[in-house]
Amino acid sequence: MQDPASLYRLETDTAIGDLSAPTLLVALGGYLDAGHTQRLLTEHLLATLDHTVVATFDLDQLIDYRARRPMMTFAQDHWVDYADPALILYRLIDDAGSPFLLLTGPEPDYQWERLVESVLTLIKALQVELTVTVHGIPMAVPHTRPISATVHATVPELRSGTPVFGTISLPGSLAALLELRLGELGRRAVGYAVHVPHYLAQADHPAAALYGLGCAREVAGLDLPDAGLHLAVADSEHAIAAELASSADAAEIVAALERQYDARHQPADQDVPIDEAELPSADQLGAELEAFLRDVGRGN
Template identity: 30%
Template sequence: MIDGDYELLTDDSMLHEPILLVMMTGWIDAAGAAAAAVEAVIEECETSPLIRFDDDTFVDYRARRPTMELRDGVNTNLRWHHIELTAGQSPSGRDILVLSGPEPDMNWRRFSKAIGDIAVELGVTQMIGFGAYPFAAPHTRAARLSCSSPSTEVLASVSFARSSVDVPAGMAAALEHTMHDRKIPALGIWAQVPHYVSAMSYPAASAALLDGLHEATGVKIVGAGLRNEITIQRQRIDQMIADNSEHQNMIHQLEALHDAAVEDDADAANAAAEMRIKSGDEIAAEIEEFFREQD
């Protein structure tokens, strides 16, 4: 089956009340945490391509040029950026759909409608979006999750933090409304990544996203490789700051900010917020410089 906007690559997929997981590159994904979490889902669910969207309709090649594979002067291949919907099953047998690839550069409403129509046709029962953003948080605490949804009922079903802020939206945010309009529960799950490590991988945030997926949907993805890396990276970062009292003090300040938010202590939160305003960017800059010197 071929639609003007997409091509159905296989017609032998029998899906039962699948969950749709969305993570498109090109928007905020600090430390690549969301991409790594989705890769763990794709690997454990053994997904395979179901639908491929038309590149010419949704991708700006000037912004996302194909990669030319040049071998001894021979132009052997061009690797294009594809938006795909893949299908698989979780280890417990739950059907999973994964929407991945570059975030569309154009025709957002058209793309959202196409995804919404496909979701209804395939019987999608829930949409989850993954993302990660840099935040004034310490690496010595578990990565915290925040959430977004057009539905207060969906928000009430999870324990994640909630914010009030006006920010540019990504495609996942648009899809939340598309699903909500079609009576499909939609939830965006965001991991907070310590801003001083947001330029490197941060598996703790990826693991937190997988835990958030489990809480929101009941689907458990182990992500053993990611979880094995958490302790190793924690030790590496601890070692980097161990001999610097100034950086240790900065981490303690960030811990105070984090703990105040978790404990919902208004006085402590206000004090921590003032600390963040005064020193948040300085902390990031100094620790990033420290990391560069260590490298």
């Protein structure tokens, strides 16, 4: 393996020891982010919190430009702009004055193990104690019920909730590989796969981003603003309500999901008849997710 440290360049004159932060949030745009959960959360943090660039990565070594061509702007008779892809490590300051790190940019196509090693080098140098990921996954749930997430972590104390899935095989991601390697090193890492209604998977779903923000805030003890996301959630709810009002078929789909959700989450002391045949098992949910990922993968 080539030197992992040569993949990045520090973009500050400040000594790296003075840039330490206990938490790293990883947001690498990959093929799966239902409801654009990760993108909305990342854009919100960068728009609302003070931040500086700590390091940039050499994407020329990591990206297949022909597989996902960057956009360029042509004006009448000449080229005027190029959307240069960038993988950047930011240092942000929360509302209480506490620092944390954000690694964001397109998920690289090449040299995953080398990039993971370079990120691990920075984690050690910046004294990161906890690495956090948040993204959305499509689920057969209605938008009218409380949001939840599948939590995965390298240590038992960071895991919570009842597992939804059994054991399944999924296409990998760089963020997942980083979490795996951190676990092998005995380091703390946690990920939140926020459950997004499958009928909203391709649209912006700010409610999922708001939920993910709350997860990151709680696990890392950060004071993260959320007013902007609350406004976006209100606008989104109005738009969804208008769409359902104009489509009886869509309204019935949501109503069926509500009945299924309520049946699965009824209190144990309530004697409500349930048709167990209508309730998906963990294996069925896993099979549906695997099929969705295969379809998405064909598009990349």
